[in-house]
Amino acid sequence: MSDTAPDIPAIAERHFDNAAIEAKWQAVWEAEKTWEVANGPDGGPDAAVPQTAADDPPRAYVLEMLPYPSGEPHIGHLKNYAIGDAIAHFKRRHGVTVLHPMGYDAFGLPAENNAIKTGTPPRVATDQSIASFQRAFRSWGISIDWSREFGTHTPEYYRWTQWLFLKLYEQGLAYRKESAVNWCPQDQTVLANEQVVNGHCERCGTAVELRQLEQWQFRITAYADQLLEDLDTIDWPEHVKTQQRNWIGRSTGAEVQFHCAANATDYAVFTTRPDTLFGATFFVMAPEHPDVLRLAAGGPQEQAVRDYVNHVLTESREERGAADKTKTGVPLGTSVRNPVTGEDIPMWVADYVLMEYGTGAVMGVPAHDERDHAFARAYDLPIRRVVASEVDELPYTGDGPLVNSGEFDGLHNRDAYGEIVGWLAREGLGRASTNYRLRDWLLSRQRYWGCPIPIIHCPDCGLMPVPEDRLPVELPEIEEYQPKGQSPLAAATDWVNVACPACGGPARRETDTMDTFVDSSWYFLRYCDATNTERPWARAAVDRWMPVDQYIGGVEHAILHLLYARFFVKAFADMGLVGVREPFQALFTQGMILGPDGHKMSKSKGNVISPAPLVARYGADAARAYILFIGPPDQDAPWNENSLEGVHRFLTRMWRQSEELVAAGHGAGDGGGDFGFTAAGGEPSPDDLALLRKTHWAIDKVTHDLDGRFSFNTAIAALMELVNELYRRPAAAPAVRAFATASAASLVFPFAPHIASEVYERLTGRRVWEEPWPAADPAFLASDAFELVCQVNGKVRARVSAASGADRDVLEALARDALGSHLEGREIVKVVVVPDKLVNIVVR
């Protein structure tokens, strides 16, 4: 350093003023609307001006799942939006126009429960929470296009939720059906599964009853095959696809008719094993099957069956679902005929048969099904083997030739499968069939704080959709949120009583509201055209942005939300409302940040961590970078603040380098920040070269870690290495050090945008987000020498320097030389040479 060098120790003691730097850049982004993107001439409601390729730069839609506003944001939100923002920035820096909007999933149960408890109207509490989220997102410096913001609880939004409901109703995709709900007789209300603890109401402890109500359903099962098959067209984590496939649960088999003489009825069962039909020795119905009580009526079993069914209905789903539970059941006292053997086999009712799956009745094949076997053993029912195997033990669920199966004896069971189905079809006793585990989507909620269902019940005209020009059906203000035997909306009589839109006679509004999953199944479409007052969106606007190129959210939504959104988009595509069949082309599922106790954060456990104090103390940049540094973002990680100090230190060290350079006259004023070291043609010193190499290595490493790999933790570690190298090379030329520091700022921008903007501006006079992503110079990535690892029998015994690209023979000779004493007196069996890496000598 020359004698004009600045007072380095004084500067070195300083920390950067994160609050001032964050405020400065946030003000710039706010004032300049930096992250807003236009829909362009084709995106307006009525314009359809085609663009030419030249003025049509690449576009991307980057979206994090919208938050449910309850209280303040927690640390998981910070993680979600830190990931999404990093991805959005990385794409922008590659010249892509990125749509990155924000909204709030504002209807829902917690706000309503809070209202019952405290009297605070859901709207008030929700709006307060939304304000808190807005402040947080701005303080974190998330690059959001605020011009497209909305809450799903606003009439401007839910008007279109209702409109879309009516479209689905028109298509026959919304229908009414009697369905069971959890009912608390004490509180006179429907309970969510979450509110039922061990079969009892979580609030008052009363035993929960099942109640049948007429409710709205969406016919998602109509899309079961497409939902399954189109998984192959999207870039999602394999384990999420697996979960969706299992949830849809397509199984192929046969439907077989069993004739019951007692009431002259054919009962169908679905089976995946028609090949074992000759082994069906009994027949079991689900307790909820409508015919169970009818069949037992008047017989000696009537009372026993009645008691059993009543008992089962009080069991919780979990109790009933435990597979190791002893099988229970009661005979009905009637029988059906096995269609292939002609035998009469006894009918039973048992809780291991589910009404929701298949036909609600099964054939019992105890020799070849584990549950049927356990049941037969418990009640001493006959067991007949029909598939031979080398082992005698039953049940046997594998393959083999058929026995005890009449004309099909000797056929391999896989071949018999088709033969038996064919025979059944010819005889009119069955047919090949596909069954799904997926059930239709029950969307009715007997709640206040949700989107009203736009239907009017007229005693004369029946179900009448609210006419389009009278939408939205606005949620009325009410006083009392505590339900009294019906939806809280039913008490708003002025609102409920309405003239029928067809006949004008007195009619009543539907008082159920919609499941909040309905609101969140189309919000990504609304962002494309968020202020449209004529339609939910203009087709041109969704064509411009959809599908979402990168969707980011918690893995807990792997099934329901993602499946419902896919269903909506497919249904809308079939109506011509959108041009894509999948909403989310790529998905990234983030792991949960667990409480310090290693469990999921929840208010009841008192282990929730708020990001606000971290941001206040260390700054948004350090908090954001730290949460990405903790570990791989798709993995769960218990919260700890171990390394937060280290991340903050790293940002400070980068900033201090820039301060020293600027103070020494190497900032923006120096040649306009054009480092031009190599262009200047100077001969690099060893320090220069080492720092240049490290810089290009970091550019290469960060680029690869971000590009589709989402390995933010290793990218940040690489930047720490670069900054460490800067401290190790104080003698490197200022231009090289300025280049290295500006590169570090440029690369850290997706994780710590404020400090990166500040450092970059000081060194170059330019705005980092307007700069292209840096490119590594291959000349600095290559090296002339490498460390050759010398192994004997796979164990490292020596390391020597070797020339890059050296021949195998050269490397082998080097290794033999280096390993001399380890090879003495041993017979060399084999030599493995991996160029530019290692030599392994196998000896005896």
Add this chain to the structure above:
RNA sequence: GCCGCGGUGAUGGAACGGUAGACAUGGCGGACUCAAAAUCCGCUUCCCGCAAGGGAGUGGGGGUUCGAAUCCCCCCCGCGGUACCA
């Protein structure tokens, strides 16, 4: 039970068949300071050894391979989901 994810130093983690432990925290030591904080530098998987060096080591046990944290099989443990897939 079933499905999914995971198990590597004191801690968070790195290593996508080729040097186990990058980076960071914590700890220890040093520099600076009257001192502390801050900052800077060094060491830090475990065991034996003054050292040179050697041995062990990625939940456990097998296997494939010249070579396994990584691939295969069996088992144990933790977390999350769950609706007995007939």
